[in-house]
Amino acid sequence: TGLPKTSETVKKATRKLVQAYMQRYNLQQQQQQGQKYNQGSSEENNRQRTSSEEDYSEQAKNANTQTGDIIVIDLGSELNTFKRIALLDTETTGEKLGKWIVQLTQELQLPHETIHLIGQNIGAHVAGAGANEFTRLTGHKLRRVTGLDPSNIVAKGRNSLVGLARGDAEFVDAIHTSSYGMGTPIRSGDVDFYPNGPAAGVPGADNVVEATMRATRYFAESVRPGNERSFPAVPANSLKQYKQNDGFGKRAYMGIDAAYDIEGDYILQVNPKSPFGRNTP
Template identity: 35%
Template sequence: MVRFIGVELGKLLAALVDAGLHPSDIHLIGHSLGSHISGFAGKSFTDLTGHRVGRITGLDPAGPCFSDVIETFRLNVRDADFVDVIHSNAGVFGVTEPIGHVDFYPNGGSLQPNCPPAAVSCSHSRAWLLFAESVLRPQAFIGVSCDSWQAFREGKCDYQNLSVMGYGCQNGTRGTYYLQTGDGEPYGRGIEGTRFVNNEGLLRNIQNALGGPRG
């Protein structure tokens, strides 16, 4: 079904190009399964037109059934001129491995702050909340090039290599970036988010573990 929907969307986009839309102006944004639907739309569009769509943004692309498969069966860098990905629930509902030209892992990309363990979709949904905030606050989320979340926590990153995460991400950005967000809206911490703060969201996480705020 994911592939079918993507192929049909690709046909629609091809028809719009025939009507005058430029491929570089196409920006597909998909959350979870929608990320892979966008990927299949990009594949279909290229097959029909010989061109690539300008950009695909994957918001915590679905992991189950799409992890450890060949690229043609999921979103990949050949589906658009630029593919940027935000991971917020990697290893659970989202893919773990980097699959875009640039991949962002806010808060390590798996468990998001202020998401109680019982709220199974909280971390998975955080990706689109962060992206939505980035539309109105272009400099809210800044990531730093880093090899891993552990390296980020230890401050062992390339602080000369920063990138905006979200809507304002530049097409030429490449690599893997990490950042820390706040635990509530507004989530963006700007440049401060490139440095790990050990107690970020600590009180709320304790409250969640105990079953919610008391008193």
């Protein structure tokens, strides 16, 4: 998280994202248990059944090793004012995050290719710095970093590069929902998505906090099973160009299902209220 959790808008959006991942992982567990059951049924005539306790243990073991875990770093609890956000040293904070990820992968024997960092607003830059530090310490890149409305950030020294950027991980994507509010219109990843274009505000957001948290709401919606491709986008530099082309072009999907080989700026239109995706079932 990257904004003060005293805001009900921030708490609600973050809760939606965590709930979406829990729903996704629970479904994966159910599917794996179903596959295990079907496999056991087909082999029933070829071998003697084990006890129900042994079957359950095997199912639980398979389910727990093939879904995922969610770790929430509540940076927003320390950033209780917008002044503290502005003064946050993202590089130093990111270095601490990177060192912790190295420790995590070593102690749990966790493949670094499975790690996906997601950062809100200024937390996006902390995630990028953390991924960079991980690479510096290990020589390996994390699989993905996603920035949810990355904030505008100022370099603290001449010729210094700070902030989320392509190259921080094998794949970096960003969703910009308040480009001229709490966010930035500047490209932050391999691919940058601009709902409603970089110059216009997102529909239905009444203030800058709600606008910046729409990126989290959109991503959360895409995480929910069945909604992975609810946000189709096409390459464009503005909403005007998008409309001139009637939304036609090489399609990509904003959110969890973004293809790792896409690059550039993508525009899409969204609904003013949930469900936000135009392709939502």
